[in-house]
Amino acid sequence: MRHMSYLKDLFALVRGCSFKVVSVTSVCTAILCLGSSGSGQIQISDHPELMLNVQQAWGVLGLNTAAHAPDRPGARLQIGDRVFDKGLGHHASGAITVMLDGAFSTFESFVGLQPCGNGNGSVVFRVFVDGEQRFDSGLMRASDPARLVRVNVEGASELRLESDDAGDGIDCDMANWANACLTPSDQPIASSDSPVDIVPFGRVVAFDPNRHDGTRANRIEEFPAEDFMLSTDLVPDRAGVYRVPVSSNNIACIGVEWLNRRAIKSMSLELLSGAALSASGRTRVQAWFGESLWQGKWHDLEGQIERDGDRLIFVAPVKSPSGNLLRTWKVRWLIPAVGDVVMSKAPVVYTRSRWTTGVFRVELCRPGGTGATSHLPNRATIEVIDGLLIGPEDGKLASVNPTAVTVRYAKPSALLSELTTLRIHRAKETTSVAVEDVLSKGAVYVPSAGVLVCLGDRPTTVQEYLRQVAEQKTILERVRSMPEQTLEQAMSRTHHPAQNEGPVMLSLACDNAKVVVDRNGDLRWHTFPTSDSDWLGKAASMRVQLASKEKVTQERRLDGGWLPVPVITTKSGPLTLVQRTFVAPTDAPESKPFRLNRPSVCVVQIGLSNSAPVATNTDLRITFLANSQSNEPAEITPADATTCAWWVKDKQNIISTVSSDSGSPGLKAKVSGGALVFQGDLGPHTNLSVTVYLSLAGQPIPANASPAQLFSEVERYWNSAIGSATQIKTPEPFLDDVIRSSRVRCLIDARSEAEGERVAAWIAAMAYGPLESEAHSVIRGMDYLGHGDFARRSLDYFVHRYNTNGFLTTGYTTFGTGWHLWTLGEHWRLTHDTNWLRANASEFARVGHWTLRQIAKTRRSTSTGAPVRGFGLMPPGVLADWNAFAQHFCMSAYYAAGLRELGNALGAIDHPDAILFDSASRQLADATVRAFEATVKEAPVVPLRNGTWVPFYPAQAHTPGMVARSFPGEDAGRSWAYNVELGAHQMVPTGVLHYSSPRTTLMMEHMEDVCFLESGWFDYPAADNERDWFNLGGFSKVQPYYCRNAEICAMRDDVKPFLRSYFNSLASLLNQETLTLWEHFNHSGAWDKTHETGYFLHQTRTMFVQERNNELWLAPFVPSRWLEDSKQVKIDNAPTFFGPVSYNFESHISLGYVDVTIVPPTRNPPRQIVIRLRHPDSKPLRNYELDGKTKQISKKDESVIRLKPADKPIKIRAFF
CATH class of the missing domain: 1.50.10.10 (Glycosyltransferase)
Structure with a gap:
């Protein structure tokens, strides 16, 4: 009810005033005062409608909580040991922009990091007032106490609270603005007169007054034809009068639709005839809220509609139905009517944008550069979008001298409601220039259109501008002039070690029995067939742990460089633990090792070695859970009384077997709960070997196969998988491994x-x-x-x-x-x-x-x-x-x-x-x-x-x-x-x-x-x-x-x-x-x-x-360094639209030539086969030998050789 009393006071304020000069700040301040504390301050977190824009690198903004995932509640705000009931839980990097509109004198807040995870967060807090930096915290960490920030914001329009990740990533960068408060100002608020009506920049339309929502189709349903156009354009007559249709239940509906959300402040509508304003039905104002122009609902806007003769006036609330600042794509009036039509003038709509007037200079010149249109006339017209053209009144631009253009424009703002744009029409060419770009850069030159727009008080000409930028180049221009990028340099400079985190999945190709191996060697697998998407939640697990008081180092690699066989090596003092895991087929390979639906088993080979000349006390544990989600331990029992072998069971079945071989009598094995523990002294230069077989999806564990035999089958299987497709060999073995492994990943996943x-x-x-x-x-x-x-x-x-x-x-x-x-x-x-x-x-x-x-x-x-x-x-x-x-x-x-x-x-x-x-x-x-x-x-x-x-x-x-x-x-x-x-x-x-x-x-x-x-x-x-x-x-x-x-x-x-x-x-x-x-x-x-x-x-x-098109290009983008002396590139069995192709080239560049062999496609031969050979030192090709004849190279194609198709291998020697 507090809002209703506020609205009455507000309407009393605006009665008798020109509709155009209702102050944005009066609306804002009145609402804010309702939520002020006894100290006169208001908490920003209690007024989300003040927040114009929120951006953060993770999660969602916490209102009186810490930042949090969208589907989880936030923790209580805390900085150091201090807990706060109010504030904004942000996450770096990002910013919160707050609407002030001159209504406040001071901003204050405690800043600091929320305790989180490993506690390694680092944030720099900054405060900007109307774009000017007023505070910088310097680097803050989770261990730092809360720091008080107090900033003067008197007369300011916007406040920006920025959280920066300090340049070291965003882990745990939970940036809290605790007790973030604004103190209302006691100074008179400057009014924003002469706002611009934004209706001309949208569509005046009729909506179905009885339809209250948009499409009901969801993202995976066919879009209904009737939902594409949810409105009908209304066309005024020459006098600017609209005929608004009336529905069967006697409601006329006229509204406006824009292409972006507008921060509506107030609206008016002049009715000429056909409205039944005194009827029992009431006039309503509605706005559209939802995800898009097609997804959403109409909501009545709170507030009273004032009547001034035939004009209806409505001041919009600050809050939307969701509690945020009201911004909308569409508004509409619903008017009781008599008869079949209501006659109306165009609606008038004002927003919360702040407006000012500026003078700009527009110069026309000859178009040039990429995309230029020739023969454009030396004349143009200009219109202003989201603003008002004051002069020249006819909108014509001079053909010889620059033209001064006076514009009423929206001040650049995080409100993002209006973007005043100069739209210049020159024959069929149209160029749009944002006023805010001219304001920030001083000048905007569009060579393809032959247009220069600059500030009126800082004039420049096209020639002067071109002299200023003559030395500047685009990124692509610079790239083309530099040495080529290499994989080695990219891995050194572009790659970040954080990407080396994460598990890896193992299985046979396209198989439904999977194993996940974490970076630390933990394994999870299913002991029964399943297609459930919650795969990990129902998995059994196995963990290998080496207890040690010494420093532990760990590394991980793939066996053979690319095989799906992760090898994890852990070193602790003289002890080295190696865990190698693979999934192997268990049936006979037959003539086609790579085929689907072969039975499989997971093999985990664990080797522990002692490099010391003396025995080393050892504690190695292998822990099994029958269900990792419920922490249900598996049952481990000896396989028999005489061998070092064990069975691992869930409630019903054997899910794993374990066997060990140790030459160290001082190392004993025992079962402790769900763990198999090897404790005691591992002798000098002695090894412990443990082999674990995991039953995948209930498949039997082979009785007699050895790990070595199974690994051999793994190699044969995956070599067959890759060998049946395109073979790629380059001078960079690491890249070759990545290419092979990438194909394996697609097959395994x-x-x-x-x-x-x-x-x-x-x-x-x-x-x-x-x-x-x-x-x-x-x-x-x-x-x-x-x-x-x-x-x-x-x-x-x-x-x-x-x-x-x-x-x-x-x-x-x-x-x-x-x-x-x-x-x-x-x-x-x-x-x-x-x-x-x-x-x-x-x-x-x-x-x-x-x-x-x-x-x-x-x-x-x-x-x-x-x-x-x-x-x-x-x-x-x-x-x-x-x-x-x-x-x-x-x-x-x-x-x-x-x-x-x-x-x-x-x-x-x-x-x-x-x-x-x-x-x-x-x-x-x-x-x-x-x-x-x-x-x-x-x-x-x-x-x-x-x-x-x-x-x-x-x-x-x-x-x-x-x-x-x-x-x-x-x-x-x-x-x-x-x-x-x-x-x-x-x-x-x-x-x-x-x-x-x-x-x-x-x-x-x-x-x-x-x-x-x-x-x-x-x-x-x-x-x-x-x-x-x-x-x-x-x-x-x-x-x-x-x-x-x-x-x-x-x-x-x-x-x-x-x-x-x-x-x-x-x-x-x-x-x-x-x-x-x-x-x-x-x-x-x-x-x-x-x-x-x-x-x-x-x-x-x-x-x-x-x-x-009809050409087949070979080695079109092969790095030039791969043609260095003695290097080779070989491609076998590459499918093309013309049929499979193979080729290889071997460099003898020190002798001035490269040998090339091509096995061309014959299914439907291309018009030409083109091979590119780029010299490491950029030397051009001179000629080449084919079938004993020397052929010359065109200067236009100094790095390529063009060949006719053939039905047999083509061998050439290319000379530089």
Whole structure:
């Protein structure tokens, strides 16, 4: 009820005042005073509506608690020994921005770290007031006591509370702002007069007053056609009057819809006729709250509607229904009506933005550079978005001299409600420049448009500007001029040791009996068959512990460099403990050792040695739990009375056997609870050997096989698995091991069904399962390296799961359906498996027809007949974790690629729908590009490091600009990644946007210059990236492999940038001990993330083999140092669209030549075979010998040799 009394006072305040000058601060202050303490202070944690923006590296902000995971409560706030009842529990790195609006005089808080885990947290606390730093704590640790901060904020608009991770990672960086208080000011508050009505920057629309929510489809359901357009455009007559339709229950509804959330302050509506304001029904004001334009609900806004003649006036509350600051995409008036129509003027809406007036200079010049349009006229018009053009009144820009442009603009703010933009139209070209960019940089020059915008009080010309930036270069320009990146340097500079954390999974290929081996050697496995996703919760476990008072060191590696056989060595004084674990097949290998569904057993070999010349007291324990979750100990009993052997049992079965062999009589074995203990003296230079067999999923333990025999079978098995596919040998053995191990990881992490006929390509060893989207990275990567049988079985797993509607989901997205079609089409290109294609053609076509039905849902027009935004694209949906629906250009591009590949494959068997799908693919691709280009014009330009500004590349049809600005902090702080990793660049590898287009060029430049050097998720802070841009750039900073920049570099034949991205991305995620890849940085997310591995494998194949239309390129991106003298590269049995190819080259560079042998594809030969040979010292090729004849090299192709296809091996000697 306190709010109602406040509202009455507020309305009394605004009555009789001009509607335009109702103060934002009066609204803010009145609400804040309601929550002030006896001291006059208010706790920020009690007023989340004050927080404009919250960003943090982990978890969610704790209100009166510590930061915490989204699904768990936060702990009580604590700094040192002091506990606090109030405050903000933050987590570095990040910031909390608080709205002040001039209403406060002082901010104060105690700062310090929450006790956490290992206690190694380190944070720097900073306070900024209107962008000016007012406090810096210096480095604080968990052991430091609380420190009081008091800052003057008199007259300020915004307060920013920043927590920095101190540059050493984010572990335990729980940053508390305890008792964070604001003291209201006793000074008069400056009013914000002349605000700008924001209705012209949205759509005036009619909503169905009886519909109170958006789509009810969830992320894995088909999007209903009726939910695509939830409003109808209203078109005014010449007098600016709208005819508002009336529903059957006599309610008229008029509203406004914007493309981003607006911080509504007040609204008004002038009614001319048809309204029944005195009727029993009441007029209501509602706002839309939810995840997107399509997902949400209408809520009545608290407050009274005042009437001033025919005008209705409403002052919006500060709080939204969720308790945060009210920000919304849509507002609407619901008006009782008589008759069939209500006549109304346009609504008027004001926001909480603060406004001011500025003068800018706009100069037109001749367009130049990448993407420039020739023959543009020397004239233009200007309009202002989210602001007001004061002059020139006609909006015309002078053709000769710079034009002074006066603009009423929204002050830059974390409110993120309005972004005032100058939109310059020059013939068909439109360029948008954000005022805040001009304010911060002084000038914005867009060469492709021939436009310079600068501050009126700091004028410059195009020529002066170009002189200032003449020495600046983009990142890619610098990369191309530098030595190539190497794996050695990337592992030294890009790789962080934290990535070496994490377990490893063992099994046979695609087998359902798994073992997980932790870094310390702990094992978990299932003693019974299961497909439960809560795998670890029901697992048995085994732990090997060496008790020691001396310093312990540990290292881990893979036996043979790449085999799935982790070897963990622990040293303590003279004792060395070695634990080697592997899963081996237990049946006869027969003629085909690598086959699915072979029975298996896990073998753990434990060796303890004493290097001392005297006996050493030893305590070695092997502990078994029948259920690791409930800590249920296993039963250990002697196998017989005469041998050193034991049985390990759960309640019903033998789950393990143990045997030992020791030449040290002083070392005795005994059973203690669920542990087998070896205690006593281990003699000098003596060994203890223990062999443990684990029964996997209830399979019998072999009675007679020796560990040596089983290990031999393991080697034979995995060599056969790799030997049947593409063989890769480079001068770098470590890379060869990573490539082999990566393929093994995809095979091990997969599961199977139907006796192995169908394979579930899991996207991580122990997480997520075979997602219908990301699994196709695994399938594709394996397919391109010759594992076609794995790919086919994995595709069949999904074909078996097409639903009755005709699309695919395993519970994550519908986006994966497009990815699936694309992948199966490429599988056909690689294998030409006609029998498989014919057997599944009708099912593939059914999915194609479902796709066409979805596209038809968005082919809608406005009331004037114009195509709606998003016309002809796939309906709104999700791409990954983030649940906000959007018309992602990435999604439509994947479906366009899927339809194209489907049409191509079906055309090979003369399927009647092949032409239909091919045509639909082109239509969808065209629609995607049209929608993208329209949105590009609306988005403010962005800077490159060479001083120029270029068009932005929006990711969504309804988000013209950066996703992070429209959705700040969403998707756990990753919303910015939707412009980068799942953004518009995905149109390039899908073939929707051409790889050589100016859009692609500028997109790649900006991602390298800006996006790839921003702070990463969990690691790679921006300051470090800037200092070491070569080694810490070239990859995106959430999930590097989602971003397909390396693939685009390859399409563009950009060698050095490709190599840099290839090696840096790998080094950033690689576990150097297990040769697996993490999902994120700082050993975060899923370990052994095969979704990332699949991309790495595809990039690897691209390094060695690449199709370019009708040409087959060999060694297109092989590092030049691999041609140093006596080095060799050998590729065998690489599948291509033309058939399998093999080649090798051996360098005799000291003698001036390289010998090359090629076994060309013969299934459908390419037009040309091109092999690239790049000299380590950049010397050009002179000529080459073929069949005893000398052939000259074109100067244009000084590093490549072009050959005609042949049906026999080709041998050449290339001379430099």
